[in-house]
Amino acid sequence: MNRVTLVGSQVVISGARVQKVDENDSSKGLNGAEFELYTDKDFKHRAQQAKLTAAGKPQFETKDGKSSLKMTDTGTYTSETKDGKDGIIVLDNLLPGTYYLKEVKAPEGYQTESNPRPIEVLVSGEGTNAAKVSGGVGESATVAKDGETVTAVADQFAGATTWASTSLNNVRVTAGTEETSALLKDQQGKDIAGSGVFVKNDDSNGGEGKSVTFTNATAPKSTTLLGSSSDTVKVTTTDMDKASSSENVADLAAAQTKVNDLIANNKLDASNALIAVDTGVKVYHKAIPVTVQTTITNKKSAKPQPVNVTLQARKHFTSNGKDQQITAGRFAFDLTPKQNDNAQLLSKSTLTAKVGADGKATWTLPQITSDIYEKATKNASGVASFNFTATEQKGDDKNITYSDAKIPVRIDVSNVSPADNNGNAGLKTEVFVDGTSKGSATSGKDAIDLHITNSGVEFTNVLKPSFEFTKANGSDHAQHLQGAGFTLYRCNAADKPCDVRELVDWQGRSNIGADKAWSEFGAQTSDADGRVRFSSLDDGEYRLVETKAPNGFTLPSGQWKVTVKNGVVSMPEAIADKEGNEPAGFGTPTGGGLELYNYKPLNVPSTGGRGLVLFASLGGGLLLAGATVVLIDSRRRKARAVTA
Structure with missing residues (x-):
């Protein structure tokens, strides 16, 4: 078998x-x-x-x-x-x-x-059943062993190689009245458990061969399957000489089909004396109880109890002078321990706090303990100072001006005797921001929390503003003009404004360049709605030049001065050209925003013919009439003077 x-x-x-x-x-x-x-x-x-x-x-x-x-x-x-x-x-x-x-x-x-x-x-109560094979000619068979007829059980022999020989000792049997059990062992001598049956070819001994049925193990209750050692099922056949070969099949059903094919087609022989089917290892997780x-338990020590410090900082985010919505996590603040300072005992690395949608960020400092206080350097009064610097992390958003502020934060810690602290030794902890005390607390029989909310640690970010306006017809403001070309120049002077009388030589470029008065910031053309927009302006002075008028309109003289200060764009100021001609000023329509106007040229005939002659005749007539009026008035005055 x-x-x-x-x-x-x-x-x-x-x-x-x-x-x-x-x-x-x-x-x-x-x-x-x-x-x-x-x-x-x-x-x-x-x-x-x-x-x-x-x-x-x-x-x-x-x-x-x-x-x-x-x-x-x-x-x-x-x-x-x-x-x-x-x-x-x-x-x-x-x-x-x-x-x-x-x-x-x-x-x-x-x-x-x-x-x-x-x-x-x-993990009790999981309610699992192991995988099992049934059918064949059963789990036991009568064999001769050591001259005695015994019953061999086919359940514990995963590592066995030859079963037909009755001289093997690794067969679990019940021998007569002794009821002894010799567990099957693998090649390393370890006990092997499993499920097994004997099988025969279908035509052997009068057609006694019967098919086998594989039953999958049931999943343990109240568990989650984490994974398996294999996604397939391994089928290994071993011959009488202990030589074996293996192949992987898709699942247990495929393994069952393979074995039953051997039975039905009378393919069982010495080459497949043992057929081992291995479903691998499945790992389940049972949730840890929430209770x-x-x-x-722990007893308190005689040392002073610790102090837990939190420090809150605030963020201001503005654009063009108006507060902006803050996205949680977009900004972050750092609290960095000073080098070669007691602060290194609390933390050797920078502490980071993310800014929430409410503009607040809170640092939770490492616990200040008596052990840390004892290790710290103290002044003559027994005060240990821990020095930090609060800064803002510089992000990579080029549209934002980040704060360069560096704010000193100091934590002073001193020992308090039981006589001065209701019979309990304690640690007095006081927080200073930029030299000003922001709060203190002293531990007693229990640890104490010190929460500094109004710390004065504040950072302001400016969303770089945009300069935008609408190009419109000066005679009909409802008509927005497309196709007007503009270039915005920035003054290169870092510490003083550019000469307000100096025009940007946008055509000859004599004063444009990195080493000259002006640098080109950008160029824009008014769109179909007349809109013009220059984005992400840093603080500084700018000059707006109209380089191309809309079709049918006059290119204005002069330029416009634009100033950005603290992220706020000023009202543009008209700058006259060399002849003293100023361009049109910006308007502020009822709906808000800025408008810049263009005008059409005067329509004066200039081609001769009757029109020109008529125009000249009319002009001469007006001059003659004026001279006549002046002459008559002069004579009247003389006559009155003689009479008098």
Whole structure:
């Protein structure tokens, strides 16, 4: 007879939720305690956990052709705030069993707990059934072994290679009245469990061969499948000489079809004495309970309790003098510890706070403890100063002017005796911003929080403004003009304005260039709606020049001075040309915005003929009439003078 085995495993990993609390107040969770996890009370064997990828998928390793879940040593666990509770430690991705927590660092102001704390990781009640093979000629057969007729059971022989010989010892049997059980072992001598049946060819012994049925394992209840060691099913056949070959099929149904084909077509022989079907390893995760399973208490130490400091900063974001909407996370502030200063004891790296939609950002400083205070350099009065600099991170948005402000922040810490603090030693902590005190607090029998909200740490960003206007007909403001060309020039003088009398030589370019008075900022042409827009203007003085008039309109004389100060664009000012001719000024229509007007040229005939003669005759007649009036008036005055 040949044998068919079906093996595969389901692994369930889970964890536990632990809370670190004050010995005298179990409602007070303690953050900052550090733990290591072991599998024994003597803390000699570090616990392991399933090794997962960054995406949370299990990793596997293969040894002697068999896949297993890859494990790795657990690290250090730190009690912290989770789901609104302080002092929480979450142990996860552990195999079921009993573990022991070792506290390696107590919360600030507390004594270290030295006793091992047992932690149970339970996955009971998952309700799983292993994969099974049934059918064939059954799970047992009567064979001769050591001169005795015994019953061989085909359930535990995944590593067996020859079954037909009755001289093998790795056969689980029930021998007569002894009821002995010799478990089948693999080539490394380890017990192997699985599901198996004997099979025969369909035409053997009068057609006793029967098909087999493979049943998949059921998924454990209340779990999530994380992954499998293989997406296929491995079928391995082994002959009487222990030579084997394998192939992968799509699934268990395909493996069943393959085996039943051997039975139905009488292909079972010594070359496939053992047919092993391996479904691989499936890893499931059972959610950690949301409630705390174990609490670990700590006693307070005699040292002063710590102080927790938060510092809030504010952001102002404007454009053209108006406040702008702030997108959460768009801006960030840094609090940098001063080099060679006590601040390095609190943090060796820069602390960053993101700005929220309300324009506020809050730094949470590392806890100020008695140990840090003792290590710090102090002045003659016993005050330890921790110096930082608050700045704004420069973003990459070229449309924004970022703040260059550097604001000094100092934290002064001193020891307070029990006599001056209601019988409790404490740490007095005071925060100064730019030399001005912003608040203080002193710890007592408990740690204390110092929240500085109105700190005076403020940064202003300016969204670089746009200069925009509409080109319109000066005689009909409702008619917007397309096709007017403009160039905007920026004054290169950094510390003083350009000469207001100097015109930009936009045609000869004698004063345009990086080393000259003006630089070209950009050129625009009015669109179909007459709109012209120059964006992202830095503070400074600009000169607007109209270089091309709309069709049918006159190119104006002169230019316009435009000033941007603190992100606000001033009303453009007309600058006369060398002959004293000023261009049209900007208008402010009722609907808002700016308008710049163009006018059509005077329509005077200049081609001779009757029109010119008539025009000249009329002019001469007017001059003659005027002379006659003057002469008559002169004679009348003389006559009155003689009479008198």
